[in-house]
Amino acid sequence: MRLAKSLVKAAIGRKPLFYAEDRFFLAYLRHRLGISRAGITCRLDDCPTEGGGSQALMMMIVIDFARTLGLDYFHSPFMAIQHADRPQEAWLAAWEGLFNFGHGEVRADAANREVFAATAINFDSIRSLFGELRPYNNHDTHVIPQFSAASIGEFRRKYHANKSPRTNQRLTVCVHLRRFNRFDNNVDYVAPFSRVARTLAEVRTVLDAKGIEYAVHLFSQGHLSELPETLRNGVELHLDSDPIQSLEELVEADVLLTSRGSFSYVAGLLCDGIVICEPFYPPQSNWLVCDDDGGIDAGRLTNRLNAILRVL
Incomplete structure (x- = not known):
């Protein structure tokens, strides 16, 4: 509704008020029309009290969202992770290497075009612009989907890309x-x-x-x-x-x-x-x-x- 009002204002010559989520939706429409491609990243500087698991889950959700909509995903490395047992720089590098979400991806800070940042705070608003893409469940700051088999397969390929295969003896x-x-x-x-x-x-x-x-x-x-x-x-x-x-x-x-x-x-x-x-x-x-x-x-x-x- 807010987006529709802003579009009407623009059409009649009044100054519209587009929020970040509205600009993202308009970028997605241009993407679907073949005018330009829309890019999204997961930036986690707004959840410094969250641990590595919580932040990894948010990244998974955004990657899955991008793949579902056919958007270009750009990777933003972890910025601050709670519960560190070593210097923060080494702590971030360890989590980055563990999940390997940036494998095969262009970094957001190296993109040659605008990349919209999904965060723990605004992601629910972004998703609401598109309706229920598939069953989601709200849980605290996370909006957790039933991940597609393709997304889970991708997460696992990224994870194992920098690790040796392993078989349990029993x-x-x-x-x-x-x-x-x-x-x-x-x-x-x-x-x-x-x-x-x-x-x-x-x-x-x-x-x-x-x-x-x-x-x-x-x-x-x-x-x-x-x-x-x-x-x-x-x-x-x-x-x-x-x-x-x-x-x-x-x-x-x-x-x-x-x-x-x-x-x-x-x-x-x-x-x-x-x-x-x-x-x-x-x-x-x-x-x-x-x-x-x-x-x-x-x-x-x-x-x-x-x-x-x-x-x-």
Whole structure:
């Protein structure tokens, strides 16, 4: 409506008021008409309290949006990422190299034409100009889509372009247990230990019933004494480990149990194994979703295991 009013003003000779989102939409119309090509980038200087997983998810959303509309995507590297365990320059380089989103892309600051910047603040407004391209779910600052198979394939190709292929010697179950941090404003971001323990126990029951040899790795923060025995017995613990290496391990899991956060959510998008999630962030179509108590559909898990065991 605001855009229409501005266009009417321009038509009758009055000075229009075009917001950034309106200018982007007009650029997209020129793009569709073949007059000029529209470019978009994901600039994340407006979310300095967000961690690497959260910012990576935002980049994935914008790349997927660009591919869906047929826009030219230009890459803007990470600018500031929270929870740094090393100097910020090295921290940013580590995350940039991990996801490799700039692989095969022109950088936004090297583009020879105008590139519209999508940010965590304005992206919902941008998307609303186009209606529902496909089912989206609002979650905090993220508008998370059901990513297309093409987009997920592209994310994985970028990720693996600078990494050597890897095969697990035995089936690997990885669990991410998110803990509360100082930037959380909602206790619901952290799942009860009992719920995670039940999900893991049911996964192990299915694996044991099939006689599958497997290893369980749990990635979290805190001290060993804080974890219940149900999450310690028979589990290799990785507490306060290097987050880059931890995410790499989650991606390589044959069975991945994600937590209530974007860190393991993006790992799930990059993982080609079985992903089991809570109904917190919107699950992707091929993920298994546990119930409110952490229970899973053993039959569906068995069927998925049968499929990956033919590949392992």
